[in-house]
Amino acid sequence: MTRYEDLPYRQCVGVMVLNRKGDVFIGRRSGGAEHVDATHSWQMPQGGLDDGEEPFDGALRELHEETNIKSVTKLAEVDEWLAYDIPAAIGKKSWKGKYRGQTQKWFALRFTGVDKEIDILRPAGGAHKPEFVEWRWEPMRNVPKLIIPFKRPVYDRVVKEFAHLVK
Template identity: 40%
Template sequence: MDGLPPGYRPNFGVCLINSDNQVFVASRLNVPGAWQMPQWCQGAIEDGEEPKLAAIKKLREETGVVSAEIIAEVPNWLTYDFPPTVKAKVNRLWGGEWHGQAQKWFLMRLTKDNDSEINLANGEADTEFAEWKWASPEEVIEQAVDYKRPQYEEVMKTFEPYLNGSSISAKCKSTKW
């Protein structure tokens, strides 16, 4: 993978937007209240697989969304460092000595004008998220965990031309019935 910085685990993230240019964020099951854009760490990109195709596949598996298209990507790898407690945990889990993660980010837009496809418990993958919502880019940055916030700022800055006018946020959606 060209340009991948050494010592960072490679994976990718998706900034999914709706027709109002709001950003999809979800709250992880294991970290309640920590909202994030979809990003995949383990098994995200298989050997020889194009990152764009992996992003489309994982978005479908994790959220149920099939009606979306890639409209932009961050041209380089963006990195963040793990805080010491997270670093110790993930290095035990993943093996190796990772400083943090390097991610390729894709901007995807829903091609259907509703969110009826979104299903966090669709059975294609282990459920990682408890609930989801549409948020403004500012809210995405504000609600991110501290160590990911600079990366999210860079993602929003890169995709800003596509996100103008996205100041309305919607109510939270949950998979809890």
């Protein structure tokens, strides 16, 4: 049996969506193995890449599947992939022990639509199961403290990389 430390990382994308004021879209997760308490259940849209999918295409797909958002323009991306390890007890539940964590390519997008476009209860027109039970716009500086602690270093880095996008 493979040691947990030797397992691969799951390839994913993450999306920081900024509204016109410079606030960030965050959603509160509806549950899952990573949902450990009410304070740290918020996150930005993120998810796994499909086989052969380009990261930016995956970011747009994941964003639509989780939020229904399509009205965006690309602002920036983090040059390298950012990784985090998930605690073994959670990883065994959420990914059946296949991965030790995630490596993520992060993008910053400007939301150019109106808030009524956002539909977390019927994302992608109802074609996908909801992942969030509520959402809000949050000042960028506040986002890392709302995320589950083992993901916080990645979120700190994403905020640092994209801070120049906020007026």
